[in-house]
Amino acid sequence: MVSAGDFKNGITIELDNNIYQIIDFQHVKPGKGAAFVRTKLKNIKNGGVVEKTFRPTEKCPKAHIDRKDMQYLYNDGELYYFMDVETFDQIALGEEIIGDSLKFVKENEVVKTVAHAGNVFAIEPPLNVELLVTECEPGEKGNTAQGATKPCIVETGAQVLVPLFVNEGDTLKIDTRTGEYLSRV
Incomplete structure (x- = not known):
C-alpha cells in the first residue's frame, strides 16, 4: 500500500x-x-x-508490473506468437493487445511483454530498430527545400517519412515510439 x-x-x-x-x-x-x-x-x-x-x-495498493524479454516469433493472421528467451515457453496474444506496437518489429526480434498478475496487456518494442527500405520513390531534383521528406515503405510494411536522399535498398534506423527516421545505417 x-x-x-x-x-x-x-x-x-x-x-x-x-x-x-x-x-x-x-x-x-x-x-x-x-x-x-x-x-x-x-x-x-x-x-x-x-x-x-x-x-x-x-x-x-501498489500494482506490480512485470516486464519480460520475449522473442517475437510470427503472426498467423489472428494471433501473434512470442517465446520466453529464458524458459522457451511460448504464448499467443491477440491483435487487441498488440495494437500498433509491432509495426516496426521484424520476426525473431526481442520485445518486452508488460503483464500484471500474469496477464499480458501490452508489448514494448525496442526503442530503435534497423529496417530495410523496400519501396521508395526517387527524390526529385530541385525539390530540396529544408526538411523535405518523402514516404517510404520498410520491410515490415510500415510507412516512414524520410529525407529525399534515402533510396530503395537502404537500411534505416527508426524510433519505434514516434515512427520517425533517425539515420541511415
Missing part, C-alpha cells in the same frame, strides 16, 4: 479495478480546508488519462 502523501511520478497503483501510472501529482494546501493531492493518472491498459484528487492519508 502506498499513501497519497507518498505519490511519485511513475508509480503504478490499483484503483477501481484498473491499473494506473502516476503521470503528475501536486500537493495542494488551500488557505481554508484540508490539504489534498491532485494527480493525473494514466490507465495502463487502455491509455486513457484521468485526473483525481486524494486526501494525503488515503492508501492505494
Whole structure:
C-alpha cells in the first residue's frame, strides 16, 4: 500500500479495478480546508488519462508490473506468437493487445511483454530498430527545400517519412515510439 502523501511520478497503483501510472501529482494546501493531492493518472491498459484528487492519508495498493524479454516469433493472421528467451515457453496474444506496437518489429526480434498478475496487456518494442527500405520513390531534383521528406515503405510494411536522399535498398534506423527516421545505417 502506498499513501497519497507518498505519490511519485511513475508509480503504478490499483484503483477501481484498473491499473494506473502516476503521470503528475501536486500537493495542494488551500488557505481554508484540508490539504489534498491532485494527480493525473494514466490507465495502463487502455491509455486513457484521468485526473483525481486524494486526501494525503488515503492508501492505494501498489500494482506490480512485470516486464519480460520475449522473442517475437510470427503472426498467423489472428494471433501473434512470442517465446520466453529464458524458459522457451511460448504464448499467443491477440491483435487487441498488440495494437500498433509491432509495426516496426521484424520476426525473431526481442520485445518486452508488460503483464500484471500474469496477464499480458501490452508489448514494448525496442526503442530503435534497423529496417530495410523496400519501396521508395526517387527524390526529385530541385525539390530540396529544408526538411523535405518523402514516404517510404520498410520491410515490415510500415510507412516512414524520410529525407529525399534515402533510396530503395537502404537500411534505416527508426524510433519505434514516434515512427520517425533517425539515420541511415
